[in-house]
Amino acid sequence: MEISSKYNPKEVEGKILLQWLETGSFNAQVRSDKKPFSIVIPPPNITGILHMGHALNNTLQDVLIRYRRMQGYEALWMPGTDHAGIATQNVVEKDLAKQNLRKEDIGREEFTARLWAWTDKYGSTILEQLKKLGASCDWRRIRFTLDNEYNEAIKEAFVRLYEKGLIYRGNYIINWCPRCKTALSDEEAVRKEIDGWLYYIKYPVSDVERSTLNVQRYVVVATTRPETMLGDTAIAVHPQDERFAWLKNATVTLPIMERQLRVIEDEIIDMAFGTGVVKVTPSHDPVDFALGKKHNLDFINIMHQDATLNEHAGEFSGMDRFKAREAIVALLEEKKLIEKKEPYKIAAGHCYRCHTIIEPRVSLQWFVKMKPLAEAAITVVEEDKIRFYPARWKKVYLNWMYNIQDWCISRQIWWGHRLPVYYCKQCTTTLELKTQSAIVGEVKKGIVVSKEKPQRCPDCGSIDLVQDNDVLDTWFSSWLWPFATFYWPNFRGQKPEAGSQMDDKKELEYFYPTAVLITASEILFFWVARMIMAGLEFKKEIPFREVLIHGTVRDERGIKMSKSLGNIIDPLVIIDKFGTDALRFSLMLLAASGSDIYLSDEKFLVGRNFANKIWNATRFILLKIKESQVVLDTLDVEDPDVLDRWLLKELSGTIREVDISFDEYRINDATKKIYDFFWHTFCDWYIEMIKEDFNLRRAKMLLRVLVDSVKLLHPVMPFITEEVFGLIKRSCGAQLEPMLVCSRWPQTVIVAEDEPLAKLTMLIETVKELRNIKIDLGLAQKKVILEVKADSGIVAQWKMHETWIRRLAFLERIDYKEHIERTICKNDLWELNLAIEGADIKNFIASLDKKIKSLESVLEKVTQRLGNEHFLKNASEETVQQEQLKFQEVKRQLQRFKELKDAFK
RNA sequence: GGGCGUAUAGCUCAGUUGGUUAGAGCGCUGCGUUCACAUCGCAGAGGUCUCUGGUUCGAUUCCAGAUACGCCCACCA
DSSP: OOOOSSOOHHHHHHHHHHHHHHTTTTOOOOOTTSOEEEEEOOOOBTTOOOOHHHHHHHHHHHHHHHHHHHTTOEEEEEOEEBOOHHHHHHHHHHHHHHTTOOHHHHHHHHHHHHHHHHHHHHTTHHHHHHHHHTOOOOGGGOEETTSHHHHHHHHHHHHHHHHTTOEEEEEEEEEEETTTTEEEOGGGEEEEEEEEEEEEEEEEBOOHHHHHHSSOSEEEEEESOGGGGGGOOEEEEOTTOGGGGGGTTOEEEETTTTEEEEEEEOTTSOTTSTTSOEEEOTTTOHHHHHHHHHTTOOOOOOBOTTSBBOGGGGGGTTOBHHHHHHHHHHHHHHTTOEEEEEEEEEEEEEETTTOOBOEEEEEEEEEEOOHHHHHHHHHHHHTTSSEEESTTHHHHHHHHHHTOOOEEOEESSSSSOBOSEEEETTTOOHHHHTTOTTOOEEOOTTEEEOSSOOSSOTTTOOOOEEEOSOEEOHHHHHTTHHHHTTTTTTOOTTOEETTEEOOHHHHHHHHOSEEEEEEEGGGIIIIIIHHHHHIIIIISSOSEEEEEEEOOEEETTSOBOOTTTTOOOOHHHHHHHHOHHHHHHHHHHHOOTTOOEEEOGGGGHHHHHHHHHHHHHHHHHHHHHHHHTOOOSOOOOSSOOHHHHHHHHHHHHHHHHHHHHHHTTOHHHHHHHHHHIIIIIIIIIIIHHHTTSOOHHHHHHHHHHHHHHHHHHTTTSHHHHHHHHHHHHHHSOSOOOSOGGGSOOOOOOOOOOOHHHHHHHHHHHHHHHHHHHHHHTTOTTSOEEEEEEEOHHHHHHHHHHHHHHHHHTTEEEEEEOSOOSOOSEEOSSEEEEEOOTTOOHHHHHHHHHHHHHHHHHHHHHHHHHHHOHHHHHHSOHHHHHHHHHHHHHHHHHHHHHHHHHHHTO
């Protein structure tokens, strides 16, 4: 069998993926003999295409799942997608626009049909890409938030919350996207600073008597949104503001509209801001809304749904809000009612889907009361029943939960779950309430909340019932994900599904709570916090024990990668250029716990190079075995020599550290440890050492360590390791597990620290020293003779290791002598000399001087410390001892270097 | 305005309860094709650990402040 000298991922990945899928290696089921380990995927939007953030997030999950699977857990990674209400609707609307159609032109039914058609065609693209990434999900279980069974879960949750009084309907001010024409939750209105103006507008005082008594004929209010003045129904000042004491009980005239406005007083007004006088627009500003309710003001809605001005806007009716702003400012300027304007940064809410500036709007919507749900969700985190990694997110989470606001869950779009709400046309007028924006507050009358459409109205018996047209916020489905994916609450009975018999209820009991949730910080509030609330509310148990929050993927300059900025690195392109394992390895190496990662194409070279290293080490080992024609029946090494034991010790240490790192979610550390061991310990030393001392035992050792190495690496680089494992299986007779993906995780072995092992370590050090000395002497490329002076026992050790020492220190030969002319390198056990004809003695001395100088400064520091009585008194005995040892060691080294220098005089 | 985070080699980052001769990868420099790999090997240069105080026998590490950058939340219109 020929093995190419370059690893070619393209020849391997597709084939290996198919093997995994065909053997059902990713499948998980209830198994009483195994502990479960489960993760639910953060369901990607069906509109999604794989980006670097997905690659990072899903590789992390896959690493943990593969690690636990190999450790013997029944590892389930639940896959699925999110219907992504607004996002998907926008995509299909855009398609429609190409045919010059709006969704209203074709109607709800037809539009929904097109949405489903789109979903069928493109909805699983992202899942196919995740497979390509190597994601070892149980792909039989793919769930979609718009599945029928999933819809049942949502209805159940809605009805339960409603019956508990935790869902209500009411006219409140909400975030309105005039482009998507829907309400949004607070989280969906992203604050971004934009450049604007603060306009100072004069409002004439109407009370003539008062205005003549006082000098002022008008008051000045400051606003960033002058167009909203058309909906003003009051002005407000702080009750303690003496500057405006004279305004008490006065009325002012709203310019343009010529409406009389009350002057109200409220503590909420900041006397220091603007002029201290605020225009109050209860229908178009959250603060003003609260003021309006508190002071019983009129609510005048001046805008249509698309943010053009409506009939209440007088002459500006029909104009867009920003055009109207310009027109109003112009008119006010003409009337000399603008005192001044200042440039001003406005933190305006933007629609998180289409980035349009949010318009606060009073509207009849459905809300979830969050405070009661938050209580338990706060406790479990306070008490560390759910832990965050890194831990600092605990504070962020709690801070948000302590200040949680009610959640607006109704959306005026067509793609999503219809609210399980029905209205009786006969006995209620609630439907009309939608247009009566003046009615503010909670609305309960004439509503039937039910999973199924009621036969008749419970009040009047009418059969004329209609379902609410709105759909639910996408996140109202996502928050049920950890248990709704198991077909909660109805389950499926005992139907065989995709060739396997699953008892859904048992599945849920077995796999829930899940082990860990892995996500980016962006959706901590959207999703993580709400899942915790939903889990506790509906399952009476936390949904996951740990939350791993990883960083954001940025470009080289530290700017967040985004399609619109054009600075993305496409993971699929990286896969194509360097291979999936290279992508995964580099990401895992760079993803320090919780910190953002800065990417450029070159960052993936580490991964590619490492894959190639693994490939070539395998190639060498297999060739060597084939050449030597040894026959392997087992990989058990019965009688390891000191080199073997040295390697086994290093391997065990690596396994231990890798385990700890993975357990603590320090995946980058684990990745680094395996890399160092494989490349530098195994390849650079062991393989080089045994090249000319090859036999059956070595062959077993090489394969044994190679197998353990690829096992350790498998979670991070699944494809190449599985391929290598296959190559090993096919080319040796030893009994090995069927596939790496389901193989047993490596175990540590105990290796005694005996004399020969200690001497080996010294020999390795000596080889490194010899390399250095040769370079200092300018003899790097010359094979020279080494002379060794040592006791006969030590000489025997040297002779045993002579072959590899000669090779690795690049020596002509080694002579053992009673007497050497000069010592060029020494330790407690041996003195060495090199034949140094033509050497650069000056450079060698200079290098010695440098070492001597640096050691002297260390010695000085240590001496000082040991001479300090405070140190001796206060430092721990152990520390003092350590310091004394260091003193001896440094002194000895120094002595040696000085002697060496003297020998060259 | 409130909260959080980061600052270590040219770049990206490690540095585990204060005591290290402060590390790695990439990049750079020199040498090297000795029968896996030049996607390689051997070695080297490069750091007053952002600054200022404090605690301590001792601070890159703990505390306070400053500076810079970043993130999140928030009803200064």
